[in-house]
Every structure is written in C-alpha cells, then in structure tokens.
Amino acid sequence: MTGLFTEGWPSSATAAAHATTEKYGPPDEASPSTLIWHDRAPWKRIIVSRAMVPHRFPHTHVDVIKHVVDHPVPMDRIGDLAHFSGSVVYDRTRGELSSHCEDEEGNVLSLNLAHDVVVNGLDPQSARRRSHHAIETRNSQNRDPYLDALMFTPGRGADPDEATIDEHLRDRLRQALGGVDR
Known part of the structure; x- marks a missing residue:
C-alpha cells in the first residue's frame, strides 16, 4: 500500500515509509512529498518525507524520517541539545x-540521549560519543538498549510564553488593521 504513496521517491525514503507502515499501519495523512502518522504510541507524530537531508553524524546518511514526542526542555538546556545533534x-x-x-x-537513540542531556545533565560530548558507539555496534552483541525503545515517558511540556501586548493595545492594533484578527 505504501508504494502508491511513495512512487518516484528515493529508496531511503521509500524504505522508511515501508518500515513505518509495517509497524504502525497506513499513514493518517499523505501527500506527494510527505506521509504522517498521528498518535502511534509512544509517538505524538511520525513524518516520513521524500526530501532527503544529508547528515554526517555519527556516520554519513540522509535524514528522511522524524519522530516527535511531548517533552519539556528547560531553557538553560536548549543550547546543549544543539551541541549534541542538529537533528534533535x-x-x-x-x-x-x-x-x-x-x-x-536512530531517532529513538537520539531522543533517549537528548532526554539524558536535558533531564539527567549528560554533557553533549558524552552524548555524541554514546551515539557514535551505539551506531557502530548496533548489529553486535553489545547493542545499546537506547536503540530499541524510549527510556523515558513522554510528558507535556508546552510553553505558550507570556503576552507582551496587553488587551487594550491588542484591541487598538486590531482596530487599526480594520478589525482583522491576526
């Protein structure tokens, strides 16, 4: 069934779409460039894209699949995530x-390590070393369990931020724009 959605896609994206469909069933949304699955535990969303993003960490490959979870990240740890991996x-x-x-x-591994960085204080370089080692030994007896399942329970972390424009100013701006609610 995935073949109908992925006709003409690169082989790496087709393989990711097929594996995801085998595990989670057909996608909830499909377009010529993207397949999306919603609420397939433990994932909030899975997105397979025909677009390939070259990536060289921890080895040369292309990124074609994204896994999303709810997870709070303290403001002071966001920079550490960027130092760990640009794909997180x-x-x-x-x-x-x-x-x-x-x-x-690969995404399970990265999200487990990202969790360790933001919650357990793992430094980004140690997370990079563990990622490298886990991928290097993924087909051995020393397989890292961080490849197999999330080691944390996703949890709500939304931060709608704080309004910096009060209600009175917002109403004046709306009037100045002709009543358009933007």
Whole structure:
C-alpha cells in the first residue's frame, strides 16, 4: 500500500515509509512529498518525507524520517541539545522534542540521549560519543538498549510564553488593521 504513496521517491525514503507502515499501519495523512502518522504510541507524530537531508553524524546518511514526542526542555538546556545533534529539535511553544534520521532506531537513540542531556545533565560530548558507539555496534552483541525503545515517558511540556501586548493595545492594533484578527 505504501508504494502508491511513495512512487518516484528515493529508496531511503521509500524504505522508511515501508518500515513505518509495517509497524504502525497506513499513514493518517499523505501527500506527494510527505506521509504522517498521528498518535502511534509512544509517538505524538511520525513524518516520513521524500526530501532527503544529508547528515554526517555519527556516520554519513540522509535524514528522511522524524519522530516527535511531548517533552519539556528547560531553557538553560536548549543550547546543549544543539551541541549534541542538529537533528534533535525542540519546539518550545508546542513542547515537542523531535529527531530526524534515516530510521526509527536512530531517532529513538537520539531522543533517549537528548532526554539524558536535558533531564539527567549528560554533557553533549558524552552524548555524541554514546551515539557514535551505539551506531557502530548496533548489529553486535553489545547493542545499546537506547536503540530499541524510549527510556523515558513522554510528558507535556508546552510553553505558550507570556503576552507582551496587553488587551487594550491588542484591541487598538486590531482596530487599526480594520478589525482583522491576526
């Protein structure tokens, strides 16, 4: 069934779409460039994209699949996430932590390590070393369990921030724009 959605896609994106469909069933949304699954535990969202993003950490590959969880990240730890991996992204307003990689186990590994960075104080370089070692030994007896399942329970972390424009000023701005609510 995935073949109908992924016709003409690069093989790496097709493989990710097929593996995700095998594990989670058909996508909830499909377009010529993207497949999306919603609320497939433990994931809030899974997105497979035909677009390939070159990535060289911890080895050369292309990122085609993103896994999203709800996870709070303290403001003082956001920079550490960026130092750990450019594929780990925090959306503060939504409270979503995501990782994009070539496959699900790469994202599971990255999200487990991101959790350790933001919650347990793991330094980014140690997280990078563990990621490297886990991928290097993924097909051995020394397989890192961080590849197999999330080691934390996703939790709400949305931060809608604080209004800096009071109600009176907002109403005046709305009037000045002709009553358009933007």
